[in-house]
Amino acid sequence: MSREKFSSLLSFLFTFAFLILDPDPIFTETIPSRPNELILITRFSKQEKKEPETLAIGSLEFRKQTFSPASTFKIYLTLSLLENHIVSLDEKQKCADKHIPNSPRDLDLREALFYSSNEYFEKVFSELGKxxxxxxxxxxxxxxxxxxxxxxxxWIDLDGLKHGGRIRLKPDEIHSHWVRIFGDGYSYPKEIVSDWKKSLFWSECKERAANVYGKTGSWEKSFWFQGALVQGENDYVIYTVLDRDPAASRTRTIQRFYELVGCTVPSLE
Structure with missing residues (x-):
């Protein structure tokens, strides 16, 4: 049996076992794997004390490799900005990133994360510092x-701030940091965690009666989408999608997440 077929079989068996243990509608639907794609999913409830399990689907060999976090690094740059009271949610910066629709335009913190503005974070970083x-x-x-x-x-330079410089992490490490935001919030004060989550808000999901939080990232031929489906104050389903296929793109990774959770993709304009 080839390595690729063995990986697919292992992924299928793990998924099957996970579905038996957890009958949630999000998981009972078949999740077909794609070439060169890894999906990590963690579901937990704050009312349950047991340690949440993580389901891995797709190219499991990626779990042993390290990658640049790309612009998902901005999630934690944002935490530092909020922790040190450098920015507020409604403060705006005029940014002219070429990849942002209708640029130049004024962006607040949430919009800067949504569009992954490099210029916004370069501007506010001067007051924060390394x-x-x-x-x-x-x-x-x-x-x-x-x-x-x-x-x-x-650290490399200011330009490297947009992808975390020399930082290289395994997908499970990148995923576990994302999970903790919605778990214990790294034990930060409630006010900081609340603003942090508000800055990461992506859309309402009427289909699931939930809210979606997320962050994109693309660097070194890796395309990420980290998403969280939050139902009420206690139930969370946390996703990390890594796509390294030649056909990968930011939009494709976003669409993949929304396909997985069964929610309508918001306007990306």
């Missing part, structure tokens, strides 16, 4: 420490 950002990243365990307790060198 030292404060490092403290945040070390606190949440996003980057490792040196023997002297300092952050291991990841």
């Amino acid at each position: 030292e404060k950002l490092d403290r945040t990243l070390l606190r949440i365990g996003y980057i490792p420490k040196t023997k002297k307790g300092k952050a291991e060198p990841w």
Whole structure:
């Protein structure tokens, strides 16, 4: 049996076992795998004390490799900006990123994340600085420490801020950080976590009576979408989609997530 077929068989058996244990409608539908794509899914309820399990579908070999977090890094840059009171939710910056529709335009924090504006974060970073950002990243365990307790060198330059510089993480690490936002919020004060989640809001999902939170990322031929389907205050289904197929794109990865959760894709304009 080839490695590819074995990986697909293992993925199918894991999915089958997961579906037996969890009859939620989101999982009972067949989730076909695509070439060069890995999907990680974690479902949990804050009312349950058991440790949530993560379902992996698709190219399982990606789980052993490290990748740039791409613009999903901006999720944690945003946390540092909020923690240090550098930005507020309604503060706007005029940005002229070429990939953003109707650019130049004024963007608030949520819009800057939604469109993944590089210019917005470069502008506000001047007041934050690398030292404060490092403290945040070390606190949440996003980057490792040196023997002297300092952050291991990841910084390249300001342009590298948009994808996390030299940081390379396994998909499960990138996924687990995303899960924690909706789990314990890294034990940050409720006000900070609330603003953080508001900045990551993507759309309402009327089909599931839920809200969707998310972040895109693309770098080094990797396309990410990290999404969270939040039903009420206790039930969460957290997704990380990594697409490394030659046909991959930002839009395709977004559409893939919304297909998985059964929600209408919002306007990307």
